[in-house]
Amino acid sequence: MNEQNSASENGNILEIRDLWKIFGDNPELILNSVEKRTAPRQQLLEETGCVVAVRNINFQVSRGEIFVIMGLSGSGKSTLIRCVLRLIEPTAGQIFIEGDDICTYNLERLMQLRRNTTGMIFQHFGLFPHKNVLENAAYGLKVRGIDKEERLMKAREALERVGLKGWENHFPHTLSGGMQQRVGIARALANDPDILLMDEPFSGLDPLIRRQMQDEFMSLQSELHKTILFVTHDLDEALKLGDHIAIMKDGEIVQTGRPEEVITSPIDDYVRSFVQDASAAKVISAASIMEEPRERIYRWQGPKAAMRLLRTNHMDSAFVVDRGDVLYGLVSLEDLVRLFRENPNGGELSQIIEKDIITCTPDIKMEDLFALAASSPHPIAVVDENRKLIGEIHDQAILMSMVQKKTPDMSDEVPSTAGENPENG
Amino acid sequence: MLEFPEWLQLPLGDWIDAIMDWVLVNWGVFFDVIGDVLRQALLSIEKFLLWLPWVVVVIVVGIIAWRVTRNRAAGVVMPAFLIIIGSFGGASGTSYWDLTMMTLSIIIAAVIISLIIGIPTGILMASSKRFESIIRPVLDAMQTMPSFVYLIPALMLFSLGRVPALFATIIYAVPPVIRLTNVGIRQVAKEVIEAAQAFGSSKRQILFDIQIPLAIPSIMVGINQTTMMALSMVVIASMIGARGLGLEVLLAIQRIEIGRGFEAGLSIVLLAIIIDRITNALAARLQYENKN
Numbered sequence: 001m002n003e004q005n006s007a008s009e010n011g012n013i014l015e016i017r018d019l020w021k022i023f024g025d026n027p028e029l030i031l032n033s034v035e036k037r038t039a040p041r042q043q044l045l046e047e048t049g050c051v052v053a054v055r056n057i058n059f060q061v062s063r064g065e066i067f068v069i070m071g072l073s074g075s076g077k078s079t080l081i082r083c084v085l086r087l088i089e090p091t092a093g094q095i096f097i098e099g100d101d102i103c104t105y106n107l108e109r110l111m112q113l114r115r116n117t118t119g120m121i122f123q124h125f126g127l128f129p130h131k132n133v134l135e136n137a138a139y140g141l142k143v144r145g146i147d148k149e150e151r152l153m154k155a156r157e158a159l160e161r162v163g164l165k166g167w168e169n170h171f172p173h174t175l176s177g178g179m180q181q182r183v184g185i186a187r188a189l190a191n192d193p194d195i196l197l198m199d200e201p202f203s204g205l206d207p208l209i210r211r212q213m214q215d216e217f218m219s220l221q222s223e224l225h226k227t228i229l230f231v232t233h234d235l236d237e238a239l240k241l242g243d244h245i246a247i248m249k250d251g252e253i254v255q256t257g258r259p260e261e262v263i264t265s266p267i268d269d270y271v272r273s274f275v276q277d278a279s280a281a282k283v284i285s286a287a288s289i290m291e292e293p294r295e296r297i298y299r300w301q302g303p304k305a306a307m308r309l310l311r312t313n314h315m316d317s318a319f320v321v322d323r324g325d326v327l328y329g330l331v332s333l334e335d336l337v338r339l340f341r342e343n344p345n346g347g348e349l350s351q352i353i354e355k356d357i358i359t360c361t362p363d364i365k366m367e368d369l370f371a372l373a374a375s376s377p378h379p380i381a382v383v384d385e386n387r388k389l390i391g392e393i394h395d396q397a398i399l400m401s402m403v404q405k406k407t408p409d410m411s412d413e414v415p416s417t418a419g420e421n422p423e424n425g
Numbered sequence: 426m427l428e429f430p431e432w433l434q435l436p437l438g439d440w441i442d443a444i445m446d447w448v449l450v451n452w453g454v455f456f457d458v459i460g461d462v463l464r465q466a467l468l469s470i471e472k473f474l475l476w477l478p479w480v481v482v483v484i485v486v487g488i489i490a491w492r493v494t495r496n497r498a499a500g501v502v503m504p505a506f507l508i509i510i511g512s513f514g515g516a517s518g519t520s521y522w523d524l525t526m527m528t529l530s531i532i533i534a535a536v537i538i539s540l541i542i543g544i545p546t547g548i549l550m551a552s553s554k555r556f557e558s559i560i561r562p563v564l565d566a567m568q569t570m571p572s573f574v575y576l577i578p579a580l581m582l583f584s585l586g587r588v589p590a591l592f593a594t595i596i597y598a599v600p601p602v603i604r605l606t607n608v609g610i611r612q613v614a615k616e617v618i619e620a621a622q623a624f625g626s627s628k629r630q631i632l633f634d635i636q637i638p639l640a641i642p643s644i645m646v647g648i649n650q651t652t653m654m655a656l657s658m659v660v661i662a663s664m665i666g667a668r669g670l671g672l673e674v675l676l677a678i679q680r681i682e683i684g685r686g687f688e689a690g691l692s693i694v695l696l697a698i699i700i701d702r703i704t705n706a707l708a709a710r711l712q713y714e715n716k717n
Binding site: 082085087111112113114115116118119120122124125126127128129130139140142143144187191197 | 616617619620621622623624625626627630634635638639
C-alpha cells in the first residue's frame with residue numbers, strides 16, 4: 001500500500017498505471033507475451049482475434065489541472081476515459097483516484113465513487129429526454145439520495161452558473177446543442193465533483209459556439225479549479241485548454257507534455273504531422289522565446305557608461321533598470337549620440353530615457369506579441385508582476401519561433417503559464 | 426419407402442394429453458382457486474358496468490375521447506358510436522347495450538391481467554438476454570398457434586364459462602405488451618444509460634427512473650395492441666362461454682341470420698374504433714422524446 005500513499009502525496013489526484021483494454025476472448029495471450037505487448041494492432045487482431053483499444057497507458061493528473069487526451073477517432077481515447085470510471089472495465093492496470101486503486105472496488109464502492117467524487121460530460125450530452133432541464137441538472141444529487149428541495153436548489157445554482165437561468169422547465173430537445181451541453185455541464189457541476197471527465201464535450205457543436213463554450217468553460221474553471229480529464233480530437237482545443245496534453249495513437253500515448261513542448265518538440269513524425277497545422281502563435285508564450293537581457297543600464301549610471309556599454313556589445317538600445325532590476329525605461333544609441341552632440345560636456349542620462357516602452361508578461365501568447373513587436377523598433381521587455389525585468393524579446397526570436405527552427409529546452413525555465421493553478425504541487 | 430415410417434412417429438399428442446391429465450389431477454385445486462378469483466373479478470367488473478346508467482357511460486366516454494385526443498369531433502363521434510350500438514338488437518329482442526358492457530368487461534379484465542403479467546415479463550426480458558431468448562419463441566407460439574387449440578386446455582382447466590374465455594383471451598392478447606415493453610426498454614439510447622451509470626445510479630435507479638419512463642410510449646403502443654387483440658378474441662371466446670357481442674355473432678352464424686350478424690359485427694367494429702382511438706391517442710401523447 002506504500003505506492004498508494006505516494007500517489008496522493010505528490011499531488012496527483014488521478015494516476016493511471018499500465019492500463020490496458022483489450023476487446024476479445026483471450027486478452028491474456030497478448031498481456032503475457034513480451035513481443036505481443038508491443039506488436040501492431042492489426043497484427044494482433046489477425047493473430048489473436050483481439051482488439052487492443054487501450055495499451056499500456058500511464059499518466060498522472062495533478063489537482064486542479066486540465067489534462068487533455070488528444071487523438072484521432074479510433075485512437076482509443078473514448079475507451080480510455082470510460083475505463084477511468086470503469087464504465088468500460090479495463091483488462092489490466094491500476095487506476096488511482098485520491099491514492100486508492102479503484103479497480104479493486106466492488107460495485108457498491110464504485111457507485112459511491114461515481115456519485116461523490118467524479119462527474120462526467122458527454123459528447124452527445126446524454127441528457128434525459130423525459131426530464132426537464134432542472135431535473136436533469138439535479139439528477140446526480142437525486143441518485144445520491146439528497147432530498148428534493150436541496151437538490152433542486154443546488155441544480156438551480158449550477159444552471160445559473162452556466163447561464164441557463166430561466167430555462168429550468170424546458171425539455172432538452174427544445175434546446176440548441178450548445179445549451180444542451182450547458183445542461184450537461186450543470187448536471188456534472190451540481191454534484192460538485194473533485195474530478196470532471198469530459199468526453200469531447202464541444203465536438204458536437206458548431207465552431208463559433210464551440211469557441212464560446214471553451215472560453216466560458218475556461219472562466220468557469222478559473223473559479224472552480226476542478227481536476228479535469230478532457231478528451232478531444234481537436235488539437236487547437238487541446239492546446240487552448242490543456243495544462244498537459246497526452247497524444248494518443250493506436251491505443252497508446254505517444255507523447256505527454258505541456259502544450260508548447262508538444263508543439264515545439266514533437267517526439268516523432270506522427271506527432272509532428274499532427275502539430276504542424278497547429279498555430280504556434282496560440283501556444284508559444286513570451287516566456288518560451290525570451291532571452292536574458294544582454295546588458296542593462298542602471299538608472300544612476302552616466303551617459304558615458306551607457307555609451308560604452310552599447311558600443312562594446314554592438315547594441316542599438318538597452319533597458320534601464322532601477323534598484324532590484326525593476327524596469328525603468330530604455331535608452332537607444334541614437335538618443336545617446338544626439339545627447340552628446342547637443343551637450344559636448346555630457347548631459348544627464350535621465351533626459352533621454354524613454355519611459356513609455358512596450359512591455360509584456362511572460363505568459364502572453366505569440367499572437368499578441370506580433371502586434372507589440374510591430375509597434376516598436378526596440379526589443380520588447382518581459383517583466384513580472386513587480387515590473388522586474390526578466391527577459392527581452394527581439395523581433396528575430398518571434399520570427400524564428402514561427403518557423404519552428406527554435407526548439408528551446410524551456411521546460412525547466414518556464415516560470416508560469418496562463419492556465420496553471422496556484423495550488424499545483 | 427413410400428410411407429412415412431411408423432417407428433418415426435412422435436406421440437407428442439399423447440404426451441400432452443398425459444400432462445394435462447396429470448395437471449388436472451394434481452393441480453386441479455390450484456386452478457379452481459385461480460378460476461374463482463378470475464370469475465369474481467370478471468363478475469364485479471361486469472356488474473359495475475351494467476349498473477352504470479348508459480347516459481353516464483356515454484358522457485364519460487365522450488369526455489375521455491375529447492380530453493385524450495384533444496379533438497372535439499372525437500368527443501362527439503365516439504359517444505355517438507356507443508349510442509348506435511345501443512340502438513341495435515331490436516331484431517333479436519336483446520339489449521345490445523348490455524351485451525356491449527359484458528364484452529367490455531371481459532376485455533377490461535383481460536387487459537388488466539395481461540398488463541400485470543406482461544409488463545414485468547417485458548422488463549425481465551429486457552434485462553436478461555437469456556430470458557429473452559427463452560420467452561421470444563413462446564410469444565411467437567402464443568400468437569401463431571390457432572386460438573382454438575388452447576381453447577381445449579382452457580376448457581379442461583376451468584370448465585365452460587367466462588373464465589376459460591378470459592384465459593384464452595389473455596394468452597392471445599398478452600404478447601404485444603410483453604414485446605413492446607421489452608423493445609421500449611432496450612431502445613433507450615445507450616448514451617442516456619451510460620450517463621446515468623456515470624453518475625453512480627444503481628440498476629434499480631436506472632430501471633425505474635430512466636428506462637421505464639422512457640419506455641412508456643412504447644408500452645402504451647403495446648397496451649393498445651393488447652386491447653385490440655383481446656377485442657378480436659370475443660367471437661372465439663364466446664364458443665366456450667363468454668357472453669356478449671361475440672355470442673351474438675356466433676348465434677347469427679349458427680342460425681344464418683344475416684341482419685343480426687351484421688348488427689353484432691358492426692357493434693364490435695365500432696367498439697374497436699372507440700377503444701383504438703382512445704388508447705392510440707394516449708400513446709401518442711406520451712411520445713415526448715420523439716424529437717430526440
